[in-house]
Amino acid sequence: MDTFEQLKAPLQAFADERDWDKFHSPKNLSMALSVEASELVECFQWLTEEQSKNLTPEQYQAVIDEMADVQVYLLRLATKLDVNLLQAVEQKMVKNAAKYPVNLVKGSAKKYTEYEQDEKVDDKGQNE
Amino acid sequence: MDTFEQLKAPLQAFADERDWDKFHSPKNLSMALSVEASELVECFQWLTEEQSKNLTPEQYQAVIDEMADVQVYLLRLATKLDVNLLQAVEQKMVKNAAKYPVNLVKGSAKKYTEYEQDEKVDDKGQNE
Amino acid sequence: MDTFEQLKAPLQAFADERDWDKFHSPKNLSMALSVEASELVECFQWLTEEQSKNLTPEQYQAVIDEMADVQVYLLRLATKLDVNLLQAVEQKMVKNAAKYPVNLVKGSAKKYTEYEQDEKVDDKGQNE
Amino acid sequence: MDTFEQLKAPLQAFADERDWDKFHSPKNLSMALSVEASELVECFQWLTEEQSKNLTPEQYQAVIDEMADVQVYLLRLATKLDVNLLQAVEQKMVKNAAKYPVNLVKGSAKKYTEYEQDEKVDDKGQNE
Numbered sequence A, B, C, D: 001m002d003t004f005e006q007l008k009a010p011l012q013a014f015a016d017e018r019d020w021d022k023f024h025s026p027k028n029l030s031m032a033l034s035v036e037a038s039e040l041v042e043c044f045q046w047l048t049e050e051q052s053k054n055l056t057p058e059q060y061q062a063v064i065d066e067m068a069d070v071q072v073y074l075l076r077l078a079t080k081l082d083v084n085l086l087q088a089v090e091q092k093m094v095k096n097a098a099k100y101p102v103n104l105v106k107g108s109a110k111k112y113t114e115y116e117q118d119e120k121v122d123d124k125g126q127n128e
Helices: A003-017 A026-044 A057-080 A085-099 A112-127 B003-017 B026-044 B057-080 B085-099 B112-127 C003-017 C026-044 C057-080 C085-099 C112-127 D003-017 D026-044 D057-080 D085-099 D112-127
Strands: none
Touching: A003 A057, A003 A085, A003 B003, A003 B085, A026 A057, A026 B026, A026 B057, A026 C026, A026 D026, A057 A085, A057 B026, A057 B057, A057 B085, A085 B003, A085 B057, B003 B057, B003 B085, B026 B057, B026 C026, B026 D026, B057 B085, C003 C057, C003 C085, C003 D003, C003 D085, C026 C057, C026 D026, C026 D057, C057 C085, C057 D026, C057 D057, C057 D085, C085 D003, C085 D057, D003 D057, D003 D085, D026 D057, D057 D085
């Protein structure tokens, strides 16, 4: 069964029991989601990249809890806007594959807009 | 099947094909996730709460795409740190149920630390 | 005297006394700044826009503290990267004035890229 | 003259000319500020800490522009909520000096709550 769909109902029940549904407009949920994403960033902000790969058990549990909070608000937003997250990810992967062709981006972290610019420069070069 | 687990392998393959895995330290992935969360916030920042519930088709598609991007980076982080997102959410829901008891928080959006303070004040009042 | 410049030295001294300067790479400072920005968002996430204009004294002080934290990290980053914030704002205001011409954007919150598209459509229309 | 105060009027005029003031509730401005903070994070997300200290001229200009955008929204919020940013920073620095005493935090990036806990443990140890 689709895990995303399976989690929506208990989260809706949790909000309903507390009469919190009235606060959960999409606008507000996007704010709450970004706040949780920043609490995740906070776990890593003073660590080196190497340290972020070797968390202590206490750090690891804190990270898992913040990841769960992000997921919870993403699922709440998906419920409110009637979004199927599995389909959304699958469709986005198709778009991303087109936006970042392997032969152009391999090993580089430049943004896709920069590739488009590079490509235009190349095209111009070939035309001259 | 667990949807979260099912999506991890194709996302890893996408990163490997582009030789992007080397950029994907947990620290960096937390940054990328928070950037995508903010792109979601950007969709809503000038809308009223009411408008955020009634998106145009163009706005709706933009929101779905940003939600997918958040989910993708959360899954990448889950892969890197060997986190089972389904379990993480289920465990967090148990914690949240204890942190926000229905009888204390119903209809209010105060943070749980404020409830703890209120409770202490109440306790003190009852003791006197 | 330029307030921004005036605040840089005491903030540097604060970090030096605690031997925190070693954590303050521009990358890490950008993370800390975004975390503080989200703590500011957290103050407003469940409030209506109307309520956000009429804060209680307690909410107001919390907001001021978070705004100060954002400003502190922005000043730390400006110190580390040798940026003059006054000049940066003045130069950005010139760019923004060009990006958002009054006659095109008045009363609308659409992003400037959307205006560019609209303009192209208009140009096309006039050419036909 | 106080630079912060000096910048508020031209930014208000910029918003007024475009009839954008109506969008600038404190809630919305906090969202816009956090979005700009994330665009700053985006400049650094795939760079190493070392690379973030040695930006290319193009990267450096992009970072300055994003820093300016953060400052602009912080000033807009300060205008709307009648906050004096200079005073806010000065008062926060006094609070932070008390929260992070040099002898407890030197060379460590632990959060102040962790210090409080450590201190309690130490106190307990000494009492026994």
